[in-house]
Amino acid sequence: MTALLSVNDLSVRFGGVRAVDGVSFDVEQGEVFTLIGPNGAGKTTVFNLISRLYTPSAGRIVFAGAPLLDRAPHEIAGLGIARTFQNIELFENATVLQNLLIGRHTHRRTGLASELFFTAKARAAEVAAREAVERVIELLELQHHRDAVVASLPYGARKVVELARALCTEPKLILLDEPSSGLNVEESDDMAFWIDDMRRELGITVLMVEHDMTLVSKVSDRVLAMNHGQMLALGSPAEVQRHPGVVEAYLGEPA
Amino acid sequence: MRFLFKTSYLQDIRLVKHGGQAFWYGALVLALLAAPWLASEYWLAQLTFVLIYGVVGLGLMLLSGFTGLFSLGHAAFLGVGAYTEAVLAGAGWPFPASFAAAALVAAATGVVVGLPALRVRGIYLAIATLAFAFIVVEVFARWESVTGGNAGKQVQALRAFGWRADADVPFYFVCLAVAMLATLAILNLLRSPTGRAFVAIRDSEVSAQSLGIHLARTKTLSFAISAALAGLGGALYAHKLKFLSPDQFDILQSIDLLLMIVIGGIGSVHGAFLGAIFLITMPQAIAIAKDVLPPALGQAPGLQGTVYGLVLIGFVLFEPLGLYGRWLKLRTYLQIFPFYRRGMFRRQKSFLKSDRLR
Amino acid sequence: MQALQIVISGVAQGCIYGLIALGLVMIYKTTETVSFAHGELMMLGAFAGFALMVLLGWPFWLAVVATVVVLALFGIALERVAIRPILGQPAFSLVMLTIGIGYVARGLVTMVPAIGTETHALPVPYKDQTWSVGGLVLNVEQMVVIAATAVLSALLYAMFRYSKVGIAMQASSQNQLAAYYMGIPVQRLNGLVWGLAAAVAAIAGVLLAPITFVYANMGFIGLKAMPAAVVGGFGSLPGAIVGGIVIGVVEALSGFYLPEGFKDIAPYVVVLLMLVVRPNGLFGERLRKKV
Numbered sequence: 001m002t003a004l005l006s007v008n009d010l011s012v013r014f015g016g017v018r019a020v021d022g023v024s025f026d027v028e029q030g031e032v033f034t035l036i037g038p039n040g041a042g043k044t045t046v047f048n049l050i051s052r053l054y055t056p057s058a059g060r061i062v063f064a065g066a067p068l069l070d071r072a073p074h075e076i077a078g079l080g081i082a083r084t085f086q087n088i089e090l091f092e093n094a095t096v097l098q099n100l101l102i103g104r105h106t107h108r109r110t111g112l113a114s115e116l117f118f119t120a121k122a123r124a125a126e127v128a129a130r131e132a133v134e135r136v137i138e139l140l141e142l143q144h145h146r147d148a149v150v151a152s153l154p155y156g157a158r159k160v161v162e163l164a165r166a167l168c169t170e171p172k173l174i175l176l177d178e179p180s181s182g183l184n185v186e187e188s189d190d191m192a193f194w195i196d197d198m199r200r201e202l203g204i205t206v207l208m209v210e211h212d213m214t215l216v217s218k219v220s221d222r223v224l225a226m227n228h229g230q231m232l233a234l235g236s237p238a239e240v241q242r243h244p245g246v247v248e249a250y251l252g253e254p255a
Numbered sequence: 256m257r258f259l260f261k262t263s264y265l266q267d268i269r270l271v272k273h274g275g276q277a278f279w280y281g282a283l284v285l286a287l288l289a290a291p292w293l294a295s296e297y298w299l300a301q302l303t304f305v306l307i308y309g310v311v312g313l314g315l316m317l318l319s320g321f322t323g324l325f326s327l328g329h330a331a332f333l334g335v336g337a338y339t340e341a342v343l344a345g346a347g348w349p350f351p352a353s354f355a356a357a358a359l360v361a362a363a364t365g366v367v368v369g370l371p372a373l374r375v376r377g378i379y380l381a382i383a384t385l386a387f388a389f390i391v392v393e394v395f396a397r398w399e400s401v402t403g404g405n406a407g408k409q410v411q412a413l414r415a416f417g418w419r420a421d422a423d424v425p426f427y428f429v430c431l432a433v434a435m436l437a438t439l440a441i442l443n444l445l446r447s448p449t450g451r452a453f454v455a456i457r458d459s460e461v462s463a464q465s466l467g468i469h470l471a472r473t474k475t476l477s478f479a480i481s482a483a484l485a486g487l488g489g490a491l492y493a494h495k496l497k498f499l500s501p502d503q504f505d506i507l508q509s510i511d512l513l514l515m516i517v518i519g520g521i522g523s524v525h526g527a528f529l530g531a532i533f534l535i536t537m538p539q540a541i542a543i544a545k546d547v548l549p550p551a552l553g554q555a556p557g558l559q560g561t562v563y564g565l566v567l568i569g570f571v572l573f574e575p576l577g578l579y580g581r582w583l584k585l586r587t588y589l590q591i592f593p594f595y596r597r598g599m600f601r602r603q604k605s606f607l608k609s610d611r612l613r
Numbered sequence: 614m615q616a617l618q619i620v621i622s623g624v625a626q627g628c629i630y631g632l633i634a635l636g637l638v639m640i641y642k643t644t645e646t647v648s649f650a651h652g653e654l655m656m657l658g659a660f661a662g663f664a665l666m667v668l669l670g671w672p673f674w675l676a677v678v679a680t681v682v683v684l685a686l687f688g689i690a691l692e693r694v695a696i697r698p699i700l701g702q703p704a705f706s707l708v709m710l711t712i713g714i715g716y717v718a719r720g721l722v723t724m725v726p727a728i729g730t731e732t733h734a735l736p737v738p739y740k741d742q743t744w745s746v747g748g749l750v751l752n753v754e755q756m757v758v759i760a761a762t763a764v765l766s767a768l769l770y771a772m773f774r775y776s777k778v779g780i781a782m783q784a785s786s787q788n789q790l791a792a793y794y795m796g797i798p799v800q801r802l803n804g805l806v807w808g809l810a811a812a813v814a815a816i817a818g819v820l821l822a823p824i825t826f827v828y829a830n831m832g833f834i835g836l837k838a839m840p841a842a843v844v845g846g847f848g849s850l851p852g853a854i855v856g857g858i859v860i861g862v863v864e865a866l867s868g869f870y871l872p873e874g875f876k877d878i879a880p881y882v883v884v885l886l887m888l889v890v891r892p893n894g895l896f897g898e899r900l901r902k903k904v
Contacts, residue, residue, distance in 0.1 A: 557723025
């Protein structure tokens, strides 16, 4: 079975620093694949390369059979890749509902003319978009935040809105960048459930960066450990956690 | 207190959300339609100016308020529209055609001016728009065969298929129609994907891109629509003033337009018109105050500039949401009386974070 | 020979732009505010010099020093009263605030009876003098401008190089809250920078006054300092001076060699070209958000 996402020998340099150095992995359809590693290992950089915010100096990325590197950043969502950001990139001055509606942008069917005059077609498209957004709101239990301006929401709620917005694009692959950072135990549990829901009910493949090992062990199928931009270990969560190189990277060498 | 019981998504999507809004906006429309018979000639002329500046303000509000692209040279588009209209009206074009042409030429200029926006942001973009504005005004002054240069250009009356609108009342209705159509168009735009894309670009370009928004195309579109509205306003402006000269579109006019949207309330459609009302009535208020103040103060030539500056500073410091914001607070107070709390609209104390890293 | 003469004259004018741009860049580096009031600060400096020299009859050097001190204090007061309260708000609001301040300054000066609406000459000791060097006839007023700019730049360079103020400024502008945490006295720093910028503008005003005379709308010359700052790269202090000189020279040359009207728009054409070719200016740096 061909993988949904295939990363091959990916490298990028910023000045003299090799942020990502020869990383290769495949993500199969329907699996939850996690990148772990200490800070600065290059995990978010891999995400930025897949989102085409950076251009690699070497390597290939293939998504759903087509090469990704000739695409511009704004075409990624249309191909079915959504992402969340480590430091939350929501539209602060808009309401949660507006943020989610913007997430429906790739499913837009109306042109400028029908929007200016708000024809029946535009009206129907708006109602359809709202219905799709409401389904996501129900899934992530955001009803009471619907009309809140994002800037007024607490951190945990914003993380959920960021996830919701990514889901509104109806992606095939979702890139989650540290979904549980800053969340308390209860919220992390909810996040684990949602990641599982995404895979099982919505059929979305999940590629995530995560530090919380409990969450990683609970939901991941396979894990890739990285350090200094290079691959350390690739396998099931248990295998990777036992790998001596991984232990050393996180805990240091024995004295 | 009003409780809205929502039964369908259309209620949220509709422009007129409930009976109360329908009543008040309906009353406003009726009042505007009846204005020629209710208001004196002088006030009708002022109202016409408010409508014209409101249309231009809508354009600038779209660009700077909703898309976050700061434009310091918007008067240039006003001028492009005005001169295009003057030339075409002089050549005998009927006004629907010449208006459309003025809007299109202004939109094309907007696209050109918007090109730097695709590469640079923030203050650099503002200075680029300023630079373009100076160049455009200089072109007005030098291209004498078309614009009449510094000597100015007469503008023919508004005309279409035999109907002339050079009297005040028919011209007022033309302005009213244009203003209403422009407002409806902008409101429609804002509740549809394109409008939301503009807001997305304002707040976070990176995530806008990751959601599929084509940055360059959307920014260019924003410039084009904004310039087209300014051009349309300029066409009306040309007929109102009946005489154009390049210095009517200099940097002071651009700053007046910015003043208008800041004081009206950035980020709201109402703000464009409230700001226009402010811009037109302020000179009247100053003129009235001149009689009250001691002569040293009242007759001084710098009074208008000082007052404008003080009002602008006052609004930025104390009422960043502008006149519309103040009205919202008042309305909330009345709506939820006596439960209004002073801190409801308070902005959190914010610390400076670099805009370059946005 | 004539070309050289024009270039020198352009350099002098460019130094004025550069000095104002210097103040702009200093303020931008510290608070990320673009001050559109800087031209008006220069105008106030010129008027203060005029008031001291002509109305009060003070000797030249005393008047200059006093002008600088007065404007510096004014800059500090301005920062305290108007800028500090809204420092966290979007850049747009801050720019509008400075535009408002400019309006008020211009309006208030115009309102001063008899003096505000007239054009005045500033009686500097080197007024209308010329030197003959080689085949060149050099205008002493312009030479003074160039010399003063050089001295001022050297002083400021030394100050920023050998003290921590430069780094503190950068820290404060990139993340004010973190700067507070690091023990940087942010508010004092902001006040200092505004005072310094105002003082530089005052010197520019006094230097410019013999050449263009003192009048209320002098501040509009400050608008050309914006392109100067952009050309130099908005975050770079030496860039401001260099940018100013580039603009001044281009302006002078286009005034002489190109048809009428090009002189006025020359700075703006240059800035547009610069934004196309090198958006971050000659010495600017490309900052990018890391997500």
